[in-house]
Amino acid sequence: MNVVLIEDEDRTARQLERLLKKYDPTIHILAQLPSVSETVAWFRSNPLPDLAFMDIHLEDGLVFKVFEQQQLTLPIIFTTAYDEYMLKAFKVNSIDYLLKPVDYDELAAALDKFKSIRNQPATPDLSTILQLLQKPQTASYRExxxxxxxxxxxxxxxxxxxxxxxxxxxxxxxxxxxxxxxxxxxxxxxxxxxxxxxxxxxxxxxxxxxxxxxxxxxxxxxxxxxxxxxxxxxxxxxxxxxxxxxxxxxxx
The missing domain is CATH 2.40.50.1020 (LytTr DNA-binding domain)
Incomplete structure (x- = not known):
């Protein structure tokens, strides 16, 4: 699994890397990016990793500025000391929102969730297709x-x-x-x-x-x-x- 850490505190990044290695020693950290500008530049010149961990407050502003400059489709786990950005985070491909200091059990649960999402089949199997053909009607809800x-x-x-x-x-x-x-x-x-x-x-x-x-x-x-x-x-x-x-x- 290839991972990018978007974090401006070296100590926090090292701790997060230790927790990730504890979960899976084969996880590869491609880069640690401390700012919005470096993050945008990195994503423009590199293939998307499997997963990104993002802090909210970076050296030059909020990480959400990255999404204003670069369209990202990869899954994201936010790690931050601030709880007020949760709603905004879940609008930009977030699969979880972890508060610092990051707890290992919460991190492991977030990674398990990421793996379950990634392992879902991209296309439905034949039985699913047949069920859809047999039930073309959509659910009707109160207006x-x-x-x-x-x-x-x-x-x-x-x-x-x-x-x-x-x-x-x-x-x-x-x-x-x-x-x-x-x-x-x-x-x-x-x-x-x-x-x-x-x-x-x-x-x-x-x-x-x-x-x-x-x-x-x-x-x-x-x-x-x-x-x-x-x-x-x-x-x-x-x-x-x-x-x-x-x-x-x-x-x-």
């Missing part, structure tokens, strides 16, 4: 909900919904302007009605729209806190049992 408020019935577009939540066995939706409306569905039922590309159930109480997530903060033991817009009445955390799936969902 709106009809909500009764007093004597009025309101039509609420799914695109205008920020999140759903449960409280005392009742379900509510919250739209983008912060209006709370009761809904006669459970969160389990809603998960079957909504496009899973746009909504994710982060815990037992909240089902959130991707577009409502404004920031993600990492706490101890990898716990994630979400900043949603509009702001909920309570703090929202991704349950540990859904953490890996949530990261995968962000990266799609």
């Amino acid at each position: 709106r909900f009809m909500i009764s408020l007093g004597t009025k019935i309101h039509s609420v577009e799914v695109a205008d919904i920020a999140y759903f939540y449960t409280e005392e066995k009742a379900t509510f939706l919250v739209n983008r302007v912060g209006q709370f409306m009761p809904l006669e569905y459970s969160l389990d039922q809603l998960m079957g009605l909504l496009n899973p590309a746009n909504f994710f159930r982060v815990n037992r109480q909240f089902l959130v729209a991707r577009s409502a997530i404004q920031a993600i903060h990492t706490y101890s033991a990898g716990k994630l806190k979400l900043n949603l817009l509009p702001t909920p009445r309570e703090e929202i955390f991704v349950s540990l049992s859904r953490l890996s799936e949530f990261k995968d969902w962000l990266g799609r």
